Amino acid sequence: MLTRRQLLKSGTVAGAASLLIPGMVRAVPVPGGTLDPTTLPKYVTPLFVLRTMPRAGGGPSGVDYYEIAVRQFTQQILPPDRPPTQVFGYGAVADAASFHYPSATIEARVDRPVRVKWLNQLTTSSGSYRSHLLSIDPTLHWANPPGGTSGRDTRPEFTSTPGPYRGPVPIVTHLHGAHVTEESDGYPEAWYLPAARNIPSGFARVGSFYDHFRDEARSRFGVSWDPGTAVFQYRNDQRATTLWYHSHELGLTRVNVYAGLSGFYLLRGGATDLPAGVLPRDGFEIPLVIQDRSFNADGSLFFPSGRDFFGDVPPGGPFIPETDVSPIWNPEFFGNTIVVNGRTWPSLRVEPRRYRFRVLNASNSRFLMLKVVTNPLASRPASAALPLWVIGADGGFLPAPTRVDSLTVALAERYDVIVDFTGIPAGTQLYLINEGPDEPFGGGQPGTDFEPADPQTTGQVMRFTVGSLSGPDTSVAPSQLSLPGFGRLGSASRTRRLSLNEMMSGFFDAPAMAMLGTVGADGIPHELHWSDPVTENPARGATEIWELHNFTEDAHPIHLHLVQFEVLSRQPFDGAARPPAPWERGTKDTVIALPDEITRVKARFDIAGRYVWHCHIIDHEDNEMMRPYTVS
Numbered sequence: 001m002l003t004r005r006q007l008l009k010s011g012t013v014a015g016a017a018s019l020l021i022p023g024m025v026r027a028v029p030v031p032g033g034t035l036d037p038t039t040l041p042k043y044v045t046p047l048f049v050l051r052t053m054p055r056a057g058g059g060p061s062g063v064d065y066y067e068i069a070v071r072q073f074t075q076q077i078l079p080p081d082r083p084p085t086q087v088f089g090y091g092a093v094a095d096a097a098s099f100h101y102p103s104a105t106i107e108a109r110v111d112r113p114v115r116v117k118w119l120n121q122l123t124t125s126s127g128s129y130r131s132h133l134l135s136i137d138p139t140l141h142w143a144n145p146p147g148g149t150s151g152r153d154t155r156p157e158f159t160s161t162p163g164p165y166r167g168p169v170p171i172v173t174h175l176h177g178a179h180v181t182e183e184s185d186g187y188p189e190a191w192y193l194p195a196a197r198n199i200p201s202g203f204a205r206v207g208s209f210y211d212h213f214r215d216e217a218r219s220r221f222g223v224s225w226d227p228g229t230a231v232f233q234y235r236n237d238q239r240a241t242t243l244w245y246h247s248h249e250l251g252l253t254r255v256n257v258y259a260g261l262s263g264f265y266l267l268r269g270g271a272t273d274l275p276a277g278v279l280p281r282d283g284f285e286i287p288l289v290i291q292d293r294s295f296n297a298d299g300s301l302f303f304p305s306g307r308d309f310f311g312d313v314p315p316g317g318p319f320i321p322e323t324d325v326s327p328i329w330n331p332e333f334f335g336n337t338i339v340v341n342g343r344t345w346p347s348l349r350v351e352p353r354r355y356r357f358r359v360l361n362a363s364n365s366r367f368l369m370l371k372v373v374t375n376p377l378a379s380r381p382a383s384a385a386l387p388l389w390v391i392g393a394d395g396g397f398l399p400a401p402t403r404v405d406s407l408t409v410a411l412a413e414r415y416d417v418i419v420d421f422t423g424i425p426a427g428t429q430l431y432l433i434n435e436g437p438d439e440p441f442g443g444g445q446p447g448t449d450f451e452p453a454d455p456q457t458t459g460q461v462m463r464f465t466v467g468s469l470s471g472p473d474t475s476v477a478p479s480q481l482s483l484p485g486f487g488r489l490g491s492a493s494r495t496r497r498l499s500l501n502e503m504m505s506g507f508f509d510a511p512a513m514a515m516l517g518t519v520g521a522d523g524i525p526h527e528l529h530w531s532d533p534v535t536e537n538p539a540r541g542a543t544e545i546w547e548l549h550n551f552t553e554d555a556h557p558i559h560l561h562l563v564q565f566e567v568l569s570r571q572p573f574d575g576a577a578r579p580p581a582p583w584e585r586g587t588k589d590t591v592i593a594l595p596d597e598i599t600r601v602k603a604r605f606d607i608a609g610r611y612v613w614h615c616h617i618i619d620h621e622d623n624e625m626m627r628p629y630t631v632s
Contacts, residue, residue, distance in 0.1 A: 029454055030336035030457070030458060032309075033294040033302030034296045034297045035082075035294070035295040035296055035297045037295075037336045037337045037457045038456055040337065040344060040345070041079055042344075042345035043462075043463040044079050044080075045343045045344070045345075045346050046343075046346060046349070047286070047348040048343050049341070050100070050102065050103075050104060050105050050264065050287055050289075050341055051098065051104045051105070052105055052106075053068065053091075053098065053103070054095045054098055054104075055092075056092065056117075060115070063233070064113070064115070065114075065117075066116045067092065068091065068092060068093070068118055069091060069092075069119040069120075069121040070088060070089070070118075070122055070247075070261060071091065071121050073086070073087065073089060073099050074086055074087075075087050075100065075342060077295075077343060078299060079344065083297075083298055083299030084299050085295065085299045085300060086133055088122070088133065088259040088260040089102070089260045089261065090103035090104070090173075090245075091104065100342060101260030101342045102264075102342055102362070103245075103260075103263030105263060105264040105265070105287060106245070106265040106266070107266055108266065108268070109268055109270075110239075110268065110269045110270030111270060112236060113233055113235055114233070114236060115231065115233045115234075116232050118230050118231070119228060120169070120192055120228045120229070121228070122169045123196045127196060127198075128196055129167070129169070130169065130194075132165075132166075132255060132259070133259050134258065134259060134303045134305075135164040135305040136252065136255060137164065137165075137251075137328035138156065139155070139326045140326060140622060140623050141153075141154065141250065141529070141530050141531065141623075142155075142251025142252060143249050143250050143251060143252060144156055145167055145168065145170060145203045145204045146200070146202075148202050149204050151204075152207060153208045154531075155531075157321065158320060159321065161317065161318070164305065167200065168193045168196055168199055168203070169252075170191035170192065170249045171193075171256070172186050172187070172191040172192065172230065172247070172248055173230075173246070173247060173261075174246060174248035174561070175232075175245045176244050177241065177242075177414075177589045178234055178243060179237060179563075180234055180235060180562070180607075181216075181235075181607055182216070182608075182610050183212075183220070184232035184233050185561055185562065185609070185611060186232070187207075187209050187213065187248075187610065187612070188207075188248055188626070189208040189210075190206075190207050190208075190209040190210045190230070191250070192205065192206045192207070192227075192228060192229070193206070193228065195227040195228030195229075196228075207249075207250070210230070213230075214230070217230075217231055236267055238395075238564065239270075239272035239396030239397070239486060240267050240269060240272045240273035240396055240397075241392065241395055241397075241414075241416075242287075242358045242394070243264070243265040243266070244263065244289075244412075245265050246263075246362070247261035247262070250530075251623070252622065254364055254619050254621070255303065257362065258333075258364060262289065264287045264289070266358070274481075274484065278475060278476050278481070279391075280418070281356070284356065284475075285356040285358070286348070286355065286357055286358070287358040287360070288340055288357050288359050288360065289340065289341055290338065290361055290409075291338075291339050291362050291363045292335030292336070292364075293337050294335040294337060304328070304330045305328060306327060306328055307319065307325060307327055309330055310330045310510075312509065313325055313505075313508045313510050323505065323506075323507040324505050324506055324507060325510060325512055326623070329622065331510075331511045331619060331620075332619050333364045334364075334365055334366055334439070334458075335363070335364075336457055336458060338434065338458055338460065340461060340462050345462060346463075347464075348463070348464055349465050349467050350421050350466055350467065351421065351467055351470060352421050352422055352423060352425075352466055353422055353475075354418055354422065354473055354475050354477070355421065356416070356418055357419060358416055359416075360409075360412075360413075361410060361412065361413055362411075363411060364618050364619055366411075366436065367411070367436045367441035367555065368408070368409040368436045368461075369406050369408050369434060369446060370406065370407045370409060370433070370434060370461065371432070371433050372386040372431070373385050373430070373431050376455065376460045376463075377455050377456070378455075380447050380452035380455065380459070381435055381446045382433065382435070384405035385430055386420065387404065388403075388406075389401050389417065389418040389419070389420070389479075390403075390407060391417070391418055391483060392415065392416030392586065393413070393414065393415055393416070393586045393588050394413060394414050394586075394590055395564035395587030396484075396564075397483040397484055397486075397586060398585060398586040399483065399585055400481075401478045401483065402582040403478075410616070411616040411617055412559055412590045412616040413590050413592075415583065418478040420477070426466055426467055426468050427466065429464070429465050429466075430466070432462045433455075433460055434452075434453050434459055435447075435452040437453060438451070439451075440554040440555075441554065442553060442555055442594070443555055443594040443595065486586075486587065489602050489603070492544050493542050493544065494542065494544045495546075496536060496547065497518060497519035498518055498536075498546055498547060498549065499519045499525035499527065499551055500516060500549065500550040501514065501517055501551050502515075502552040502554075503527065513623045513625070514617075514623065514624060514625040515527040515528065515529065516613070516614070516624075516625055516626070516627045518535055519547075528627060529624055530626055530628070535629075536627070537631070539605075539631070540605065540607070540631050540632060541605070541606055543602065543604045543605075544602070544603060544605065545600055545601070545602050546600070547598050547599070547600050548591075548598065548599040548600075549573075550593045550594060550597055553595050554617075555592050555595060556616075556617060556620070557591070557615065557616040558593050558599075558616070559613065559615075559616045560613045561612050562605065562607060562609075564587040565603035566587060567580040567584045567591055567601055568600040568601060569599075570598070571600075573597065573598070577600075588601075605631045609631055610628060610629075610630050611629055612628050613627055613629055614627065
């Protein structure tokens with residue numbers, strides 16, 4: 001049987017990479033959309049520097065208050081000579097100019113709470129609901145508003161293959177990496193529709209947990225949730241770090257994030273931060289949201305509208321209910337264009353000094369392997385022109401700065417990176433490239449274990465052009481940095497054996513879904529659906545080790561809500577354990593679990609409530625690779 005990766009490499013799968021012949025720098029770009037990415041000029045648009053999210057008036061004393069809405073709008077993502085693109089994005093309700101994809105950055109302080117009233121305003125000027133920009137597969141286990149109160153948050157049954165859902169869009173927002181009580185976590189079944197005038201009769205307007213969490217928020221914070229809204233409060237009682245917020249609805253995360261719903265949340269101050277002046281700031285600290293996207297010639301986003309795109313089932317199916325394959329959902333999606341901060345292949349003019357980059361991979365399925373080089377078309381793997389100094393990860397600063405030539409960034413991972421341009425002559429052009437694959441990542445090195453991304457398209461990210469120095473750089477050289485310490489977790493009271501699984505169709509040689517589960521004493525995985533009873537229920541205050549046994553052929557970035565964990569080790573099923581990479585030795589909330597290996601993490605579960613853990617390949621998350629867990 002051909003594996004999915006073999007199909008991708010052979011070019012059989014329609015949405016996959018084409019071969020890069022060794023010694024050549026040209027490859028056919030990843031298919032998708034009617035816009036040929038090789039026709040787009042690169043580095044003609046300056047990098048968009050994300051603005052700070054404006055606060056709202058009001059709110060209680062000692063709390064920073066925001067009113068942030070989701071709206072649809074037009075944005076120039078492609079170069080200026082191409083059409084604009086319709087997207088979804090967050091912005092401040094009272095400031096129309098703040099709406100952007102990706103969204104403005106929420107600036108927060110350690111131990112100072114932030115309260116956000118999140119509004120679903122996906123409506124027209126007349127108050128009618130807007131349908132989604134992309135195709136929603138109604139055969140998944142999803143929010144399912146048409147199912148009504150009794151059928152919401154289910155996998156519905158059909159007598160014939162349905163078309164895409166065209167109704168009002170459910171929204172709920174998750175602050176990824178936050179230490180937060182359950183009602184403010186953005187639980188996938190706590191979604192809500194916009195307060196539109198034409199919601200169809202019989203539709204569920206909120207998810208299964210919305211009312212429960214609304215009542216909990218009223219009791220805990222004294223807040224009210226109006227129709228089409230939710231009010232969340234973030235404690236910010238954790239280490240200074242880089243968080244991000246994004247859409248997190250059951251069965252819809254992939255399309256809502258792809259449409260634009262994400263943004264940074266920077267937590268500063270406290271004993272776990274560095275004093276002012278030590279790190280670059282004030283124009284020399286730049287958050288970077290890196291994503292892959294595909295476009296049509298009219299400027300619209302391209303995202304698959306049918307499973308035919310993946311190419312592993314016969315054209316036209318048959319699909320659910322005749323078989324077990326969903327008609328629209330695809331196992332993974334890879335775009336053929338790189339977008340940074342909402343612009344394709346941007347350029348940044350830098351001074352010959354140190355810069356701090358907050359890096360986030362917010363793609364659907366693409367792992368990034370980032371490197372700074374002099375020639376963006378150089379044969380891969382290319383020689384690094386400057387090192388990347390990694391000083392922080394998901395949960396805050398590392399124990400010590402780590403110098404690397406190449407940095408692997410999985411989906412949802414954040415890395416805090418210093419790049420030192422000191423001494424680089426004015427006029428020098430340097431390039432941030434990507435040597436990760438145009439296919440599912442399984443570990444290994446570019447050029448040896450997999451073909452790197454197409455150097456003409458997805459192998460390039462952005463350009464740096466060195467200018468003149470405007471003033472002295474008073475920041476500390478990364479090799480001389482002394483980073484704030486942090487306490488390590490104590491011994492664990494329990495070890496849980498958990499499984500990562502890919503479920504093949506009973507009709508085709510094709511995956512039908514991905515699942516999580518447990519591992520029995522005999523080493524056999526027991527796959528579990530989202531709707532199965534909770535199996536992970538740590539006691540409040542317990543420290544546990546979770547062993548992630550990956551029985552699939554792909555790497556999966558696994559995210560646990562609520563906690564920041566320590567990565568302990570990775571171990572092949574038939575080999576010896578090895579320690580985490582140096583850049584993983586801080587605290588994290590997302591970890592790469594490689595195929596045929598056991599990845600061990602340790603976490604303390606200190607807030608009672610209902611949370612989730614899942615794969616952050618969001619195509620997987622949306623089709624069963626997510627499970628609830630409870631802290632009792």
